[in-house]
């Protein structure tokens with residue numbers, strides 16, 4: 001297949017390009033700068049100049065390929081437009097792909113999020129068959145935005161697009177994770193001299209190694225049916241306290257409970273409170289069974305133990 005990748009220069013994108021190239025696919029990646037052209041070329045992809053702001057360009061490009069993988073986002077709009085502006089812009093991007101691909105049966109695989117407003121009340125791990133639920137203002141903002149984008153993609157199945165969403169967990173780990181939640185938590189721990197966890201720390205944070213995630217994107221592209229959600233999470237869901245203790249042990253810092261009533265204070269998690277208190281038990285059974293996906297990379301705790309997240313720290 002000749003695949004168009006959008007977001008090929010981020011954290012997950014280079015792994016996805018490499019996975020596709022290794023599997024024999026031809027890849028063209030969107031590039032909005034000379035640096036991006038150089039980066040994707042080094043991975044064996046061709047570059048197509050453009051940007052997320054140019055909807056006509058995205059639509060024309062998408063129509064030229066056998067399949068589309070989208071792992072980019074309009075985070076830049078957050079500062080001035082807020083979450084609603086991000087949702088509106090990303091929805092328009094998905095509709096542009098839809099116009100390009102309608103009636104073709106071609107694959108469109110887009111990144112989504114594990115965790116949907118309303119799932120808190122499921123009382124069991126969420127499955128791929130649990131839809132993204134429409135969230136109002138009362139719900140956690142980021143996930144509400146994701147739902148709008150995700151349902152737009154899933155609905156394209158009705159227009160004969162082989163559309164699917166790969167739900168990504170809060171932690172995507174790898175040796176090139178420089179801006180995800182783990183570096184953020186590690187930086188916060190170093191600053192505070194302790195590594196905190198919310199309450200009793202039993203809330204669950206699923207995770208995935210980005211190399212495994214890349215293989216899931218490839219499988220969804222190659223053989224995923226239309227209108228499906230896939231769960232890109234490694235086997236065991238991990239409690240937040242275990243993550244905190246693993247980080248603390250590498251840094252030689254104590255892992256401590258941050259009581260619920262001080263979570264929001266500037267002293268510790270502050271604006272991150274909504275994220276660190278997420279409790280997202282989820283299953284990947286349907287994804288494994290339907291696509292034959294087999295995560296094979298180190299799990300989160302093993303990867304933390306590998307040491308690459310702590311380059312300046314002597315092994316404990």
Ligand SMILES: NC(=O)c1ccc[n+]([C@@H]2O[C@H](COP(=O)([O-])OP(=O)(O)OC[C@H]3O[C@@H](n4cnc5c(N)ncnc54)[C@H](OP(=O)(O)O)[C@@H]3O)[C@@H](O)[C@H]2O)c1
Nearest residue numbers: 007008009010011012051052071072073111168169170172
């Ligand atoms: N754990 C997680 O991090 C997590 C969880 C759930 C969902 N997700 C979602 O999964 C997706 C992939 O995450 P990631 O961490 O791999 O992303 P990332 O590292 O933030 O990369 C973002 C990509 O989007 C591109 N991009 C941003 N604005 C653009 C624009 N205006 N025009 C063209 N390209 C633009 C960037 O290109 P440049 O290199 O040119 O900037 C980069 O390739 C994202 O949509 C993210 O929101 C992530």
